[in-house]
Amino acid sequence: MSSVRVLVGTKKGAFILTSDGKRKRWKVSGPHFTGWEIYHLKGSPVDPNRIYASQTSGWFGQVIQRSSDGGKTWEAPGGGVTMVPGEMPRGESNKFVYDTTPETGKPLTTHQWYDGTQHPWEFKRVWHLEPSLTDPDTVYAGVEDAAIFRSTDGGTTWHELAGLRGHGTGPKWQPGAGGMCLHTILLDPSDPGRIYIAISAAGAFRTDDGGNTWKPINRGLRSQYIPDPNAEIGHCVHHVALHRSRPNVLFMQKHWDVMRSDDAGDAWHEVSGNLPTDFGFAIDVHAHEPETIYVVPIKSDSEHFPLEGKLRVYRSRTGGNQWEELTKGLPQRHCYVNVLRDAMAVDQLDSCGIYFGTTGGQVYASADAGDNWAPIVRDLPAVLSVEVQTLP
Amino acid sequence: MIRVVLPFHLRTLAQVGGEVQIEIEGPATQRSVLDALEARYPVLCGTMRDHITLKRRPFIRFFACEEDLSHEPPDAPLPEAVAKGAEPFLVIGAIAGG
Numbered sequence: 001m002s003s004v005r006v007l008v009g010t011k012k013g014a015f016i017l018t019s020d021g022k023r024k025r026w027k028v029s030g031p032h033f034t035g036w037e038i039y040h041l042k043g044s045p046v047d048p049n050r051i052y053a054s055q056t057s058g059w060f061g062q063v064i065q066r067s068s069d070g071g072k073t074w075e076a077p078g079g080g081v082t083m084v085p086g087e088m089p090r091g092e093s094n095k096f097v098y099d100t101t102p103e104t105g106k107p108l109t110t111h112q113w114y115d116g117t118q119h120p121w122e123f124k125r126v127w128h129l130e131p132s133l134t135d136p137d138t139v140y141a142g143v144e145d146a147a148i149f150r151s152t153d154g155g156t157t158w159h160e161l162a163g164l165r166g167h168g169t170g171p172k173w174q175p176g177a178g179g180m181c182l183h184t185i186l187l188d189p190s191d192p193g194r195i196y197i198a199i200s201a202a203g204a205f206r207t208d209d210g211g212n213t214w215k216p217i218n219r220g221l222r223s224q225y226i227p228d229p230n231a232e233i234g235h236c237v238h239h240v241a242l243h244r245s246r247p248n249v250l251f252m253q254k255h256w257d258v259m260r261s262d263d264a265g266d267a268w269h270e271v272s273g274n275l276p277t278d279f280g281f282a283i284d285v286h287a288h289e290p291e292t293i294y295v296v297p298i299k300s301d302s303e304h305f306p307l308e309g310k311l312r313v314y315r316s317r318t319g320g321n322q323w324e325e326l327t328k329g330l331p332q333r334h335c336y337v338n339v340l341r342d343a344m345a346v347d348q349l350d351s352c353g354i355y356f357g358t359t360g361g362q363v364y365a366s367a368d369a370g371d372n373w374a375p376i377v378r379d380l381p382a383v384l385s386v387e388v389q390t391l392p
Numbered sequence: 393m394i395r396v397v398l399p400f401h402l403r404t405l406a407q408v409g410g411e412v413q414i415e416i417e418g419p420a421t422q423r424s425v426l427d428a429l430e431a432r433y434p435v436l437c438g439t440m441r442d443h444i445t446l447k448r449r450p451f452i453r454f455f456a457c458e459e460d461l462s463h464e465p466p467d468a469p470l471p472e473a474v475a476k477g478a479e480p481f482l483v484i485g486a487i488a489g490g
Contacts, residue, residue: 035401059451059485060401060439076405076435094435095443 004347005070005389006355007051008363009038012381014053016071019376023353023367026376032074033065040342040385041071042129047136048389052155054126054141062094062125064141064155077155096123096141096149099162111145112174121145121165128342130185134192142182146173146199150211161211164197169216169233176201176236176255183341184240188247196250196265201236204252206265217265221254238281239341243290251293251320253283253341258295260320271320276307282344286369287352291319294354294370296339305336313356315370329373330364337362343383348390357383394425395480402440402483406433411480420475422454423466440483455482 006017006026013031032038036055044050053065053074066077078094098121100109113119124144132138137154147165149158164170173180181200188194193210196217203218216232226234236255243249252259252268257278259268272278277297286292293316299307306312310333313326337360347353354370357363361380366373396412403409414428423446430437437443440452446466448454453462457471457479473479 034404057401059399059449060405061449062438063405063435078434078437094438097444 002349003391004349004353005043005048005391006345006363006365006376007041007043007071007385007387007389008357008377008380008383009041009053009342009385010357010361010381010383011037014038014041014055014071015377015380017363017376021349023347023349023365023376028377029071031381032071036063037125038384039126040128040387042131042387043070043389044131044136044139045133046131048391050131050136050154052129052131052139054129056125062096062123064094064126064129066155077153078157096126096143096158097160098123098147098165099160101162111170111180112172114175118171121147124179127181127183128185130187133187133189140185140187140195142185142197144179144181145175146180146182146202148182148185148195148197148211161207163207163212164205164214167205167214167216169202172233173199173202174234184237186240186242186247186250188242189244190247194247194264196240196242198237198240198252200238201234201255203233203235204237204240204250204265217261218268219266220261220268221259222257222270223255225255239283241284241293243285246290249290249319251283251285253280253295255279255301258283258320271316273316273321273323275314275323280339281341282339282356284344284346284354286354287346287348288350289317289352289369292317292369293320294344295323296344296356298338304338309333309335311335311337311358313354313366313370313373326366326370326373328371329366335360340384342385342387345386345388347388353388355386355388357386359383393477394420394428394474395477396425396429397480397482398436399483399485401485402436405435405439408433413477420470421467422461422464422470425470425481426466451486453484453486455484456480 002021008015013034015030019026033055039054041053049070051067055063065074110118126141128142130140141149184198186196198204205214207214221235223235238253248264250261258272260271261268280298311330314323337358344356352369354366359382362375362378365376416424416428
């Protein structure tokens, strides 16, 4: 019988929840990396026992952790010694260095700062780890300040795909309230050269050649908070999702507005429809129904809690515009938590399971595509990310 | 022999218990101590000072002999008591929060 493993990143450590395919009883392990912010954990689709984790701290910086046994034990893959003749032995551990080579790095030294001046790119943390669809040792990292890195040796060494920052608009990117982060990486299962990424607050971008060259894909986005609401870049994209059977169709939760593209991001149109508010962070797609999508509307961009104190997931079975509220098992009074952009995921079981974590420390799950919900753990530290592995 | 006391999270990361004892070549300075520490525990690279600039991370402090040495030049000699192993070199995570 299949089983499910839920990987939860929180403000104070990682937790791993496991259940059989019924998804009724859950075993919780953790905290792992106690006291550290775990922005994201994600397992390899090729080898589910290979899990990568982003462990970060305002004091001690960035650490990449890797498990080869499904999260039972962990190692910092760069922790080994690299010998350079004539130099002290050094580790390559956790080293994210922006490419400043003359070929690619020359124009990439600054981006726009809050006050409009140019500001140097400074690495802060890894927001998102996206393991390759074909190789367990290849993994992508979306980082703050916004850039994408790739490791092909299991997280030991990292190299920037500098064409993203260098494609031309990089100097115009500027941070959102949460920093200038590259938070979304989507690998196209039908085309190994195609990758989508999203940055707050620059927008969405696509490469069709494996990361060498990139272009903004923001046509149709409209954002009132930038001088030109229809600008090519500057949009605060919160998250993007796709269904693996139809990777040209993208769904986006923008700062405000839920958007859809049917042509790999070349053009977007709004599908917020009857949502009570179209602000939010998380968005995901049903595992077996490419037109069924989920969002968690949040009241506004300052309050960051559910409308009327009622935690409601909204589901559209029509690819947007027509939305139904899902409330069974979710708190419908005095609920003032947030659901962050990487904190929603789905499993692949026949009756698709939907999962999301809150800043109040609960992880809710529905084993019936959103009709009924229950907390599978509660009172964790604030949840930053949720990923799900469906195991044979 | 230099004695180094790491903060809890770095002890966990390096998988060490209490004090760490390291040998260095040449004069005992912040730089030589951190070089030796990172060489022995490569996972600590980047956690106390930047990978490239080697500048101290903002919320890391270096104390020894009841003095804050955080702003001393990295090549300044450490106190003799540290160099001789009589006193430890303390790596501290700055207090923050409320």
